[in-house]
Amino acid sequence: MDKPYKIPESVLVVIHTADLDVLLIERADKAGYWQSVTGSKDREDEPLRQTAVREVFEETGIGVAEEGMPWAENPDAVPSHHLRDWRLSNIYEIYPVWRHRYAPGVVKNTEHVFGLLVPRGIAVTLSPREHVDHVWLPYREAADRCFSPSNAEAILQLPRHLHD
Template identity: 65%
Template sequence: MSPDARPHKIPESVLVVIHTPQLDVLLIERADAPGYWQSVTGSKDTIEESLVETCVREVREETGIAIGTAAVPLAALRDCELVNVYEIYPRWRARYAPGVTHNTEHVFALEVPAGTPVVLAPREHTALQWLPWREAADACFSPSNAEAILHLPRWLARPR
C-alpha cells in the first residue's frame, strides 16, 4: 500500500440519531453529496473498536459534541437494538475492500440538551439543521436513517 493510500473501510458502522428532549433531530448535509441529509454515521476504525467507542468518536469528529461530559453523559447514548444490513451505494464502494457490497449498521440515539453547539467537520459536512422528528425523517436520503428517526419516540418510551 502506498503511503498515501487509505486502508479500506470496515463494513460495520453506527448510525447515531442525535435529538433533543423535545425530539428535534440534528441532520447534517454530506460534503461529497449536496442535498444528502443524514444523522451521524461512521465505520469502526478497527475490528476491536466497540460500537460505543465508534459512536463517541464519530459524534465528536462530525459534530464536535463530546459524549461523556457533564452536558452529554455517556448515559445519554442509547443502543436502539436495531441492526440494518444494506447494500453500499456504488459511488462509495471503492472505499471498501474489493468484493464488499454490504454494510452492517448499528443504530443508536443520543439525547442532547436543546441549544447544544454543533461544529461540523468541513471535509465531511457543509450544513446542519434541527428539525422535528417527522420532518427530519422526511429529509433523510437514507431509508434506514429515516426509519430510525421514525422509531425514536417508541425507543425512548422503553425502559433502559
C-alpha cells in the same frame, strides 16, 4: 502508503432533544444529502459504542462523557447514559459511488443504531471535510429529509426509544 479499506460495520447515531427534534447534517461530497451521524469502525475490535462516541465528536463536535475519551471531563460533554444502543441493526447495500472505499467485493454494510439525547441549543461544530450544514427538525420532517431509507426509518422509531 495506501489508505486502508473501510470496515463494513458502522454506526448510525440519531441525535435528538427531549421534545423529538433531530439533528441532520448535510454531506460535503453530495449536496442535498442529509443524514444523521454515521461512521465505520476504525478497527475490527473497536467497540460499537466507542465508534458512536468518536463519530459524534468528529462530525458534530458534541462530546459524550465516555470514560477514556479525551473530552470526557469537559463540562459541556453530554452524560454517557444519554447515548443509548437501540439494539437495532440494518444490513444494506453500499451505494456504488462509495464502494471504492471498501475491499474489492464488499457490497454490504451492517449499521448499528444508537440514539443520543442532547440539550436544546447544544453547540454543533461540523467537520467541514465531511459536512457543510446542519439543521434541527421535528423527527417526522427529519425522516422525510434523509436520503437514506434506513436513517429515515431509525428516526421514525425515535419516540419508542426515547425512554429506553
